[in-house]
Amino acid sequence: MNKDIFEGKWEQFKGEVQKRWGKLTNDDLDVVKGDVRILVGQLQEKYGMTKEAAEKAIEDLKEQHTNKEMFEEKWEQFKTEVQKRWDKLTNEDLDAVKGNVKVLVEKLQEKYGMTKEAAEKAINDIKEKMKK
Structure with missing residues (x-):
């Protein structure tokens, strides 16, 4: 999985991550800075997800975000x-x-x-x- 989730689009995506996973604080997300490995770790820690489940959940949210952007654009x-x-x-x-x-x-x-x-x-x- 790509280390840099959105190549400069982390700030836009961060809000959607926080809506989906409300246990992640602003401080948690500031540490992530678009690095999928860190986000995977936080999802494992806060939600008890496996690495694979966390990666899939992030990919699913990324796809939804991309579809939303495409629709708006x-x-x-x-x-x-x-x-x-x-x-x-x-x-x-x-x-x-x-x-x-x-x-x-x-x-x-x-x-x-x-x-x-x-x-x-x-x-x-x-x-x-x-x-x-």
């Missing part, structure tokens, strides 16, 4: 697909989303009565389509 492209698929969403709704998946999920629940899971799956389907 390419929002204008996604927005077109979203408009095609869900025409009940107004321009005002889409402006409120601004690439935030959570807000889009809420809008789909509100306008289409979708469950959170169904909305997330539908959004992920669009993401996958856009990757191709």
Whole structure:
């Protein structure tokens, strides 16, 4: 696994790490400074994870973070697909989303009565389509 988790993106990712693993303090995360080996050790110590489980959990969170960033950065492209698929969403709704998946999920629940899971799956389907 890469020693430098995000090559300069640690500060952005650190908040997500703290949300996921609330037992890690700001001091703990300041020690990490993007070094995955240190983070793995802290997860082992604070959560009793095996090394492999900690590495997988970090990779999973990293992938989620990367997908989130991609969605935000390419929002204008996604927005077109979203408009095609869900025409009940107004321009005002889409402006409120601004690439935030959570807000889009809420809008789909509100306008289409979708469950959170169904909305997330539908959004992920669009993401996958856009990757191709």
